Amino acid sequence: MPPAEPISVDHDLHDALVAMVREHGPQPLAWLTPRVRRERRDARIDQTTVIRTIECSTILVAMVDGRIGYLADVLDGIVLTTRARAPLAGRTDLWCRVGVQPLANLLAYGPLPLESGGEVRRMESGEQVLVGPPGWLPDVPRFGLVGLRLRDGKVSTFAVDDDQLPSPEECQQVRALLADHYRRERWWHGEDDLETRPGELVRAITLGRMEDPDLLSTPYPPLDELLYNPLQQDVDEHHWRDHAAVQQQESISRHLGGIPAALDVELERRARLYGMSFDQFVIAMLGHLAWRTPFAEDCEPFHVWDPSPKPDLVALDSRRDG
Numbered sequence: 015m016p017p018a019e020p021i022s023v024d025h026d027l028h029d030a031l032v033a034m035v036r037e038h039g040p041q042p043l044a045w046l047t048p049r050v051r052r053e054r055r056d057a058r059i060d061q062t063t064v065i066r067t068i069e070c071s072t073i074l075v076a077m078v079d080g081r082i083g084y085l086a087d088v089l090d091g092i093v094l095t096t097r098a099r100a101p102l103a104g105r106t107d108l109w110c111r112v113g114v115q116p117l118a119n120l121l122a123y124g125p126l127p128l129e130s131g132g133e134v135r136r137m138e139s140g141e142q143v144l145v146g147p148p149g150w151l152p153d154v155p156r157f158g159l160v161g162l163r164l165r166d167g168k169v170s171t172f173a174v175d176d177d178q179l180p181s182p183e184e185c186q187q188v189r190a191l192l193a194d195h196y197r198r199e200r201w202w203h204g205e206d207d208l209e210t211r212p213g214e215l216v217r218a219i220t221l222g223r224m225e226d227p228d229l230l231s232t233p234y235p236p237l238d239e240l241l242y243n244p245l246q247q248d249v250d251e252h253h254w255r256d257h258a259a260v261q262q263q264e265s266i267s268r269h270l271g272g273i274p275a276a277l278d279v280e281l282e283r284r285a286r287l288y289g290m291s292f293d294q295f296v297i298a299m300l301g302h303l304a305w306r307t308p309f310a311e312d313c314e315p316f317h318v319w320d321p322s323p324k325p326d327l328v329a330l331d332s333r334r335d336g
Contacts, residue, residue: 028067030054031074032084032123040083072119072216078224085216086167088223089116093163095174095236102154107137108144108171113236114162115212116219117169118142129170161233174233188229189240195221196241270296 030050035041043061051059068074068082075083096113110118120126121136121144128134132147152173154160159174179185195218215237222229234240273281285295 024063024067027054027056027059027063028071028074031064031067031082032071035074035082035084035087036123040077040081040087042081046082072213072220073123075220075224085116085220086120086164088220089120089164090167091163091165091227092116092223092230093161093233094230095159095161095233097236097239098154098156098158098160101156102151102158102160104148105151106146106148108146108151108160110142110144111236112212112215112238114142114144115237116216117144117162117164119212119216120164126164127168129165129168134169159233159236179233179235185234185240188234191226191229192218192222192237192241195219195225 027050030053031046034046034050043064047059047061047064050064051057064082068076073085075085075088077083077088094114094117096108096110099109102108117126118136121134125133125135128146128150130150132150134144134146134150137143137145150171152160152171154173159176161172161174163170163172180188196214198218219230219237281295282292285292288295290298
């Protein structure tokens, strides 16, 4: 894994490039470089400088044909979903999670027009909240799904029925594609950083759309459900869960050695499946075995155990006919 190095980004240069591709559409480096150099009045700007700026951006996209495009060009036709945590009837604000991260990045550069009229913007405080005019949100109940489609630069919203989502097999195919690109972004960055995770997710979706232009063109579960928390926030939450568990009652720590490798892999897999840390899952399993299984509840006190088998407990009669 390459070591992480501090990256210095010329934000003014980046914003100038974003403005150019938004106004003129995807353009080759040979077109962008002299124009941005002239606009910025900086003779030091060359193609290498522009390329380095693009590599650090989640808004500028190096397209397959060599042109530099805008994120909205690659996302055109995409459908992102988010789960409402409160009824949306009469609301103008949509509180989102990572499921709409690509749209949130676009909205950081200004409002987007709505197909129904008006525009949607991001909350000025920087929170992951989308705000629009009255009536822009569908009437969705608590924990219902909201779909957001970006088409021709305009956003539209609609209610999504969970029963109409793709099959688990289709979700797995999309999950595998996005996870592959996300892992590559994580590898190149070198070190995990909470602040860079949203950007890496957007880059993974961008690359996925370039590989499959129809990716996420129909409603799928929210990204935080589809990818099992792609920002790996569960890793950070486990610290606080464990801290809370210690505060509830007296506990001790033990080191468990000699775990077979295959068993360790399986326990880790199941812990991730249930959103637990390894320790939490093992403790839950041991607690279930100790107090909730028929064996634990039905066995007699140890001092009356009879080690000799009883005749009526013979499972298979060893006597043979004849």
